Amino acid sequence: MLSRSVLARIFMRSFLLQASWNFERMQSLGVLYILAPALRVLYRGEALTRAYQRHLSYFNTHPYMASPILGMTLALEEERSRNETDGTVDVEEFKSMIMAPYAAMGDAFFWGGIRPFAACVAIFIALQGALWAPVVFLVLFNLPHLCIRIGGLVGGYKHGIRATQVIQKFHLPDLAIRCKEGTILFLGGLCAYLVFQCLRSEEVWRGWGLMAIPLVILLGWFGRKGISNLILILLSSGILLLLIRSLAD
């Protein structure tokens, strides 16, 4: 059984998973760095070298979702070190099998769901000039982030591969869809507010503001065609500057 101090070290190290991210094997060295304190407790000599080599294989998943995977990996390594494995679950096989679905879940939930949603809420507060808006963003985003990091590592180690069933119960892909819908609703309201403020300040007839909807759809179509938003913003800014200049002349 791994001690609490070893688990605490592993948890702290999990924040450096991607420190040596590379195109060849992505997070592999990071995984070894995180697991090293536990491997040193579980193995000695040649067995330790083999364990190190085992975890240098290709690995790539969402950085937060790596915690439950590594927790379960620790449980498997512990069983292996005691020669208790029944031969059905291999550590390397397990990691390579689970990393892709967990990456997809993490990308959809954290990057695609929670992050834009938290940012929209923070921007809405920031537009009122509140300097604590970034704190709101950090709290909204990091609550689920830290829950999955801590709960995932501890739960994964405690329950072994059965922890996958616990994670399934959270329905992260469904939650991600709800967050994305919330983001779009927030964005719609945010854009309406900003368009209205602009028209009022420039003393332009408010009805023109409704033209923003087809404009956004058109810009979105350009985006889907592969035109980056950097190009889009530079082009639209240039057009606006030229337009204002010609109107002034």
Added chain:
Amino acid sequence: MLFPSEYLLAGIIAILAGLDRTAAMQFMVSRPIVAAPLTGLVLGNPIVGLHVGILIELLWLGRLPVGAAIPPDDTQIAVGGTALAIIIGQGTGYVGLPMILLCLLVAMPLGKAGQFFDRLARKGNALILEKAEIAVLSGRGASVECWHLLGVVLFAAASLITYLVIVSVGTAIVLHLAPILMPLVSEASLWVQLAFPLVGAALVIGTINVSRSIVLFSASFMAVFLLLWYQ
């Protein structure tokens, strides 16, 4: 005109936020909505930072760091853009929204350098992986951890260099362009500012994997807009 100590202070934020982006922690301090106000706070003008943060965050809201893709370095653009707006503003007297927009329009293309340096750091990490493998094979397992941590140095260097490119080239361009473009940018500033959320929202709607995204956006937009109009 130049204030090295202030650039240095912002440089520290650039490194810390840059590391948070990929290599360490990932508490999302690297997001423009946090990194820019933080830079502003350090430089004594958090409101400018907050303004920069809102605009850049809205523009790149839909860009996801998925797999091996390296998104544009919005962190260094936010930090560098804020530093340019505050430091040059202090020296020249150009302040307010037009100055923020001019600095951002200059900093954004320069931020492309971030993708190049980030890629270099990741290629450098491949060499670290090779060294770590040799160390494991030769029974020096403990040194693997040191090799891994060396990656942090490479990512920090990539962040710092990107920041330096943005502030050094950006300072030269802004100082050159400001006297010429400021009157025009001032006239168009509210419209140009509006382009940021609209382009950002367009990208989110265009790429987000949600059915009825256009309907949801339009309904929300209409509801809020009409409410504001008739109140």
